[in-house]
Amino acid sequence: MAGLLASGIIKWTANKLSSLVSPQIVSSSSDEQSASFRDLRDLQRTMARIQRTLDAMDEHNIRDEAERLRLWELQQFAYDAQDAIDEYRYELLRRRMEDQSNQRQSSRSRKRKRKGDKKEPEPSPIKVPVPDDLAARVRKILERFNEITKAWDDLRLDESDAPIREEAYDIKISTAPHVGDFDIVGREEDKENIIEILLSNEAAQANMSVVSIVGMGGLGKTTLAQMVYNDERISRYFQLKGWVDVSEDHFDVKAIARKIIMSFTRNPCDIEDMGNLQNMITAQVQDMKFFLVLDNVWNVKKEIWDALLSLLVGAQLGMILLTTRDETISKMIGTMPSYDLSFLTSEESWQLFKQMAFGFIDQHMDQQFEGFGRKIVGKCGGLPLAIKAIGSSLRGETNEETWKDVSESDQWGLPAEEDRVLPALKLSYDRMPVQLKRCFVFLSLLPKGYYFWKEDMINLWMCLGLLKQYCTGRHENIGRMYFDDLIQRAMIQRAESDEKLECFVTHDLIHDLAHFVSGGDFLRINTQYLHETIGNFRYLSLVVSSSDHTDVALNSVMIPGGIRILKVVNARDNRRCSSKLFSSSINVKIPTETWQNLKQLRALDFSHTALAQVPDSIGELKLLRYLSFFQTRIITIPESISDLYNLRVLDARTDSLRELPQGIKKLVNLRHLNLDLWSPLCMPCGIGGLKRLQTLPRFSIGSGGWHSNVAELHHLVNIHGELCITGLRRVINVDDAQTANLVSKNQLQILRLDWSDGVCPNNCSHPSSQNDVATPDPEHEEEIFESLWPHKNIEELEVVNYSGYKYPSWFGASTFMQLAKIILCQQSCKFLPPLGELPSLCILSMECMTGVEHVRQEFRGNITTKAFPALEELEFQEILKWVEWSQVGQDDFPSLRLLKIKDSHELRYLPQELSSSLTKLVIKDCSKLASLPAIPNLTTLVLKSKINEQILNDLHFPHLRSLKVLLSRSIEHLLLDNQNHPLLEVLVISVCPRLHSIMGLSSLGSLKFLKIHRCPYLQQPSDKPLSTQLQRLTITKCPLLADWLEVQISHQQCQLHESKDAWYEEQQALDELNDASEDEQREEFGLLYEDENGEDSDEQDHEQSEDEEIQYGSDDSSEEDE
Structure with a gap:
């Protein structure tokens, strides 16, 4: 494989060299320089001649040691040759940049002297001499190659030879679903067997159970565990679920503890202290039923396993399902018979x-x-x-x-x-075609089980020149085709079932294959074994997987010269891909002298480390094309980065970064500039000169000569994907907004327009906008908005902090055929924009529309047929003056399934014509809304905070399956009956401090899930037994229900998942209530709600419990409410 990679390097370099050293340049140079140029051309011919040899040697899977040595020598020749050529290309580019800068200065000078001249003379061709040291290296490389050919009598190098299979490669991605979409064959019975074990009486009687799936690699243990994990019965039975991928290298309790916390809470965890980790896990599992999958367990000792189990104490029931290849591990730690996968x-x-x-x-x-x-x-x-x-x-x-x-x-x-x-x-x-092999081998740099992102891998391939041979089209598109081809070949698989998350992983055996074919140029080494020189490798990844080794110090003795990739891999916190972001405490230290050995680097990746400062020495890495500071702690990037003319990718997505270097405008080859969307950031002027830029998720406008101007977007015609323009209130001239020419950017999919002040962060070195707060000017902002007409291909549009009184004429035009999502936030307009004609609009959210009082005909527009034909989700939030919503057509909203109305205190009326397709309705803080329209197919209703009690007592939704009443301060009585709610399965009443009675509870014949939480004055309902369908009953912090709970548990026909421990909790709460003072009672049970401006004391507790409340019942019940 390494031979193929070197072959690709040769081909790419030879092609580049051919364009750099033309016969005209050679003949017009001095004798000494002519000799140097001839040497470069000889090097080009030599590289083309040996390319076929490398391909052939690799294709034949050479096993002879002498032949392997021959291959290795040719590889080193190829690498050294490319380094020499790339250094000359850098010199050429540097000289061109300097000449262009001089020409611009002289041009301005000439224009001042001769204003009548309309055309500047064409610049003369640039002749860049070959530096003496580079010329000497080229001659040395050629001499070494001549020595190789003399020593190898049987080496046949035919100049006409060329790769065969490479030319024939035609990417054909199947129209069939990718591998992960195929039905899994032969594992349904296995899944049922394991679920039966997990839900058995034997498992329920044990406080902690461990079940192992055992089998050799490639049998599908992880796939089977995923099937079990995602099964609805498991979600219903267990209140808490988690999934942890265990490292092959060693069983690190601290690292696994952090992963457990992240999986349970879905939040990052950077806790280092073991005691604090234990406390946090205990708090999560306390009195809970949890299900934890430990995938791919290797090399665990009994005492270490016991240490892990000790962290999980306090649970009502703990069930651990682990996958392993080792039967001895299963016997050692399993509490139940292992499941041998056939x-x-x-x-x-x-x-x-x-x-x-x-x-x-x-x-x-x-x-x-x-x-x-x-x-x-x-x-x-x-x-x-x-x-x-x-x-x-x-x-x-x-x-x-x-x-x-x-x-x-x-x-x-x-x-x-x-x-x-x-x-x-x-x-x-x-x-595989050879192009695909060259890309595949880079997977060997990642640890087993490591999750990686599609675009990151494609950008790495691009920066190494692997996407340019024999294909036409944008390099990144070629990379995506390669990537999809690897998915189709089962070499890469999705790490998550959600296809929107472009997160992937390789199977362990596929990883072994990548390592096997990578040859001697690739090294992945754990930092705890990094003590001395690591050898002559070209592609290096340093893996941090142990909690006890968080410092990565690289000295010049360890790191040899000639390295092309240096990647620090944080394997400690790599986890399920619910988020790209996780914190890190990995400290990276690279002494100044070490940078001297990194001058051949093409890619440098410090992602997910605690790197806080970048030395000026980074500017000496003139061949660097890929640089990542993703999720580090850097505040500034040194100005010396402006010397990295070859840089293609700069990933600076970190919320600590405060400004970009002024010299970034010199990075003329930059294609991807990734920035954090939300943290304050100063951008210098000149970004518009980066005409090859394709990724620019954020463009910050400032005031003053140093800061960027919206007009600079004019030249960025290749911008793809997402663009967020912030600081639009800083735009002074309407002409600048027109010059931006957003309508020409046909590859933009997501556009965010933010009229915020664009104030620079406090520690910015150019804070000219700090003392110049922009004042909203509605008419001026209307003109600016009118000029920011996007291309018709836009798919998502978000507008924030807009102070104009009307929307632009293009807003809502039916020509936006692909516009699927619109978010409007902090608007001053009196009327909503006419959006009913948009044919593809699926999601619409409007928040803080301070001027809107009525929603009428103008909202649906002038459409004569069905308005909002594709809208599925509609949300109104904090529209404080909103009184009514009317004039909805009978056939409008034919696809609407979710409607949320929040914090609209004056709203009195909803349209009676709401679509019959609506299945979920969320109402929050709408105290003057006295009734709901008839919605025939409504299945889920959520009523939260200030709700008129009349709404609840007049409910009549025959298909309602889930009802939640949350954080309601006003409800005192609740009337329910089976006649109005014959299908109700889920009922949650949480934090209703004035609720005294619930009538008709026992009549709900379909009820399966009942939770009542923090209703301190709720009296006992009827002693009649609840529905025989009831599967889970949860009563917490309701002291007056203690006796009633005991009666319900005693009914034998009602098999509940809650134990009698719930009764003791209620009895304890009742005793505490009797002993406490009145003020203490009110505070304990959340009754201090009189202050309208105060926050709900139980809000955080309630939100944390929402994920576990509705994990079963109707399909809609698993959706979040907020």
Whole structure:
């Protein structure tokens, strides 16, 4: 593989060199320089000649040691040659930048002297001499190559040789779903068996149970665990769920504890103290039923395992499901019999293979190749991963001879134990095009089980020149096709089921394959073993996985010269991809002298470390193309970065960064500038000169000559994806907004327009806008907004802090065919914009619309047919003057399923014509709203905070399945009956301090889930038994219900998941209430609500409990309320 990578380097470098050293430059130079140029051209020819040799040597899987040495020497030659050529290219670029700067200055000078001249003379071609030290290195490289060829008599280097398979590669991504979307074959019975074990009486009687899924790699243990984890029955039974990927290297209790907290809370955790970790976990699991998956457990000792279990004490019931290849681990730590996962049967294997190899191709293909296919399947031995990989590699292959070659390959005879690489996986790799192989090998730099992001990997490939050969189109698009091809070949898999999260992982056996084929140029090393020189490697990742090794100090002795990638990998906190962000305490220290050994770096990645300061020495890395400070603690980036003319990617997404260096405008090759969206940030003028920029998620406008101006966006025609323009109130001239020419940016998908002041952060070194607070000017802002017309391809639009009184003429035009989401926040307009004509609008949210009093015909627009034809989610929040919503057409909102109305205290009327498609309604703080319209198919209703009691007592929704009354200060009596709510399954009443009675509770015949929380004066309902359908009853902080709870638990026909411990909690609360003073009672039970401006004392507690409250019942009940 390393030979193929070097071959790609040669091809790319030779092509670049050909354009740099033309015969004209050679002939017009001095004798000495002509000799140097000729040497460069000789180097180009030599590199082209050896490319075929490297390809051939790698294709034949050379095992002879002498041949391997020969390959290694050629690789080093290729790397050194590319370094020399890239340094000359840098000199050429640096000289051009200097000349352009001089020409601009002289041009301005000439314009002052000769205003009549309309055309400047064309600049003369630039002749950049080859530096003496570089010329000497080129000659030395050529001499070394001549020595190699003399020593190798049998080395045949034909100048006409060229790669064959590389030219033939045609990316064909199937229209079938990616691997993760295929039905899982043969595991449904296994899933049912494990769920039966987890929910058995035997498991329920134990305080803590451990069940192991045991089997060899590639059998599908993790997939099976995911099936169990996502099953609705598990979500219903357990109040708390978590998933932790355990490192192969060692079982680190502290690291696993942090991952458990992050999985349970869905928040970052940077706690280092073990005592604090224990306290936090105990607080999470206390009196709870939790389900925890520990995936891929290796190398655990009994005493370490016991230390982990000690962190989970206090739970009502704990269930741990772990996956492992090691039967001895299962026997050592399992409390219940392990589940041995079997291989697929021959018919299951064939079914899976057909799905992977044929997809949606005509069925006659199955018959044509069935003989070869069944032979291949038989050699996979029932291993799902092997079947997926080899089947995917044959997708779309119509050559019968190819099928025969695969079925009869010698690879099947190799032992699977060799380097832990399965023959089927190696065969799948061998069938990859060489371009794909070059990209695949970089997965070996990541630890096993490490989650990575698609765009990050593609950008890395691009910066290493792996996306340029034999393909046309944008490099990033080519990279996405490569990436999708690897997914289709089962070499990469999604880390999460949510396809919106472009987060991925490789299976352990695939990772072994990547390591096996990576050769001697790639090294992934754990920092706890980093004590001396690491050897002659070109691609290096330093993995921090232990809680006890958080300092990464790299001295010049450890790091050899010639390294092309240096990546610090934080494997301690890498977790499920619910968020890209997690904190870090990993300290990285690189002494000044070490930077001298990093001058050949192409990629430098400090992501997720505690790096706080970047030295000026970084400007000496003139070949650098990829630089990441993602989630570090840097405040500034040194000005010396302006010398990195080759830089393509700068990832500065960190909330600590306060300003960008002024010299960033010199980075003419920059394609991706990633910035944090929300933290204050000063941007210098000149960003508009980065014409190759494709990623710029944020553009901050300031005042003064140093800061950026909106007009600079004019030249950024290649911007893709997302753009947030902040500080629009700083725009003085309307012409500048027109010059920005947003309508030309046809590749923008998300546009955010923010009229905030754009005040610089306190520690910005150019705080000219600090003392110049922009005052809102409604008419001026209306003109600016009118000029910011986006392209019709826009998909999401957000407008914030707009002080104009009307919206622009283009707003809501039906020409925006792809506009699917609109967010309006902090607006002063008196009327809502006409949005009913937008054909694709799915989500609409409006917040803090201070001028709106009525929502009428203007909202739906002049459309004569159905308004809002595609709208699914509609939210109104904090529209304080809003009185009524009327004039809704009978057929409007045909797709609406979710409506949220919050903090609209004056609202009195809702339209009676609300769509029959509406299934979920959320009302919060609408105290004057006395009734709800008839909504025939409503299944979920959430009423929160200030709610008119009349609404509750007049409810009649025959299809209602979930009702939640939350944080209501005014409700005293609640009337429910089965006649009005025959299908009600979920009832939650939480923090209602004045509620005294609930009538009709026992009549709810479909009730399955009942939770009553913090209703201190709620009297006992009828002693009649609750519904026989009831599955869970939770009563907390309701002291007057203690006796009633005991009666309900005593009813044998009602099998509850709560134990009698709940009664003791209520009895204890009652005793405390009797002993406390009146003020203490009111404070304890959340009765201090009289202050209208105060915050709810139980708000935080309530919100934290919401995720666990409705984990079963209707499909809608699992959705968040807030």
